[in-house]
Amino acid sequence: MKYNATVNFKEEFSAKIPALTLLNNLGYTFISPSECEALRGNTFASEKKSTHQVILLPVMRAFLAKQTFSFAGKQHNLSEAAIDKVMHELNPAMNLGLKAANEKIYNALMYGVSVTEFIEGKKASPTIKLIDWQSIANNQFHYTEELVVQNADGTGTRRPDIVCFVNGLPLVVIEAKRPDSNKEGKSTNVDAISQHIRNQRQDEIPHLYAYSQLLLAINGYEGLYATCGTQDKFWAKWKEEQIPEAEIVRLKNHKLGGEQLNTLFNHRLNKRVRLNLNNSSMLS
Structure with a gap:
């Protein structure tokens, strides 16, 4: 051509x-x-x-499913309930206005989202990252x-x-x-x-x-x-x-x-x- x-x-x-x-x-x-x-x-x-x-819901959930946290000397995967909690936290709080909602998402991106997990009856409170900044x-x-x-x-x-x-x-x-x-x-x-x-x-x-x-x-x-x-x-x-x-x-x-x-x-x-x-x- x-x-x-x-x-x-x-x-x-x-x-x-x-x-x-x-x-x-x-x-x-x-x-x-x-x-x-x-x-x-x-x-x-x-x-x-x-x-x-x-x-992109399944993409975010798949990333979260690969994240682990340390408790009692062992690595643990997130439970479905914890993944649901993170996804809920990612809903922007538009009632507070756009800038406040954007700041909330920014903080979650930078510092992660805290969840509660129970391992053999013991409470764990890991912070889960949304982006792997190291790799x-x-x-x-x-x-x-x-x-x-x-x-x-x-x-x-x-x-x-x-x-x-x-x-x-x-x-x-x-x-x-x-x-x-x-x-x-x-x-x-x-x-x-x-x-x-x-x-x-x-x-x-x-x-x-x-x-x-x-x-x-x-x-x-x-x-x-x-x-x-x-x-x-x-x-x-x-x-x-x-x-x-x-x-x-x-x-x-x-x-x-x-x-x-x-x-x-x-x-x-x-x-x-x-x-x-x-x-x-x-x-x-």
């Missing part, structure tokens, strides 16, 4: 697909929207089914696109462009925009930031942002980042301090293999997207 030098400024080609590909190259595993709905306990084909739940390979990394989230009132849905999960928890929310702006002197990332701020409102999808530890606005040309509750004027440009520039270039330009492309694009109706991606240098 001949290289097509025509630049396509639609956000799908210029920002979103490159971001999806880069996440794959960083080690995240893509799950299609329908697979994601199933893992959330929702039925994608049913419009009547609630899409309020945003955790990154012990964690599960997933991402999806067009995550359907029901708003707080149950009257409609929003669809963030990309959401990244760590052990089933939606810790990163990304909005992608095309790079060419119709507003002179203004980046299209202004619109992406506006969407993030709107979606955090009480009547929107704050229950997704309660988990978020990183928010990104990208347009294929620049990226801005913030955290929950950040005003638009405080969003900042991302500056990579740990990954060498040569490694960044390699990751951005590494082409996906056939199986990776199938996983990423088989759910799309237009197969030409997959072919064009593999035979162009749009990621350079």
Whole structure:
């Protein structure tokens, strides 16, 4: 196939697909929207089914099932009751407001969740971690696109462009925009930031942002980042301090293999997207 030098400024080609590909190259595993709905306990084909739940439930439970705690000189696995307790603690307390709910999830991520277990009639109170900070390979990394989230009132849905999960928890929310702006002197990332701020409102999808530890606005040309509750004027440009520039270039330009492309694009109706991606240098 001949290289097509025509630049396509639609956000799908210029920002979103490159971001999806880069996440794959960083080690995240893509799950299609329908697979994601199933893992959330929702039925994608049913419009009547609630899409309020945003955790990948079996992924988080599987991680917890592998965690052990020390008691009386022995290692013990968590009981189902303890796993249920942790999952309950991960329900954001939205009645306290978004910032308080986000802080509660942050503390759970950093310091773990305390549970009560009984071993041979003796009480144990271990603190269970939600992320293995020492051995990154012990964690599960997933991402999806067009995550359907029901708003707080149950009257409609929003669809963030990309959401990244760590052990089933939606810790990163990304909005992608095309790079060419119709507003002179203004980046299209202004619109992406506006969407993030709107979606955090009480009547929107704050229950997704309660988990978020990183928010990104990208347009294929620049990226801005913030955290929950950040005003638009405080969003900042991302500056990579740990990954060498040569490694960044390699990751951005590494082409996906056939199986990776199938996983990423088989759910799309237009197969030409997959072919064009593999035979162009749009990621350079």
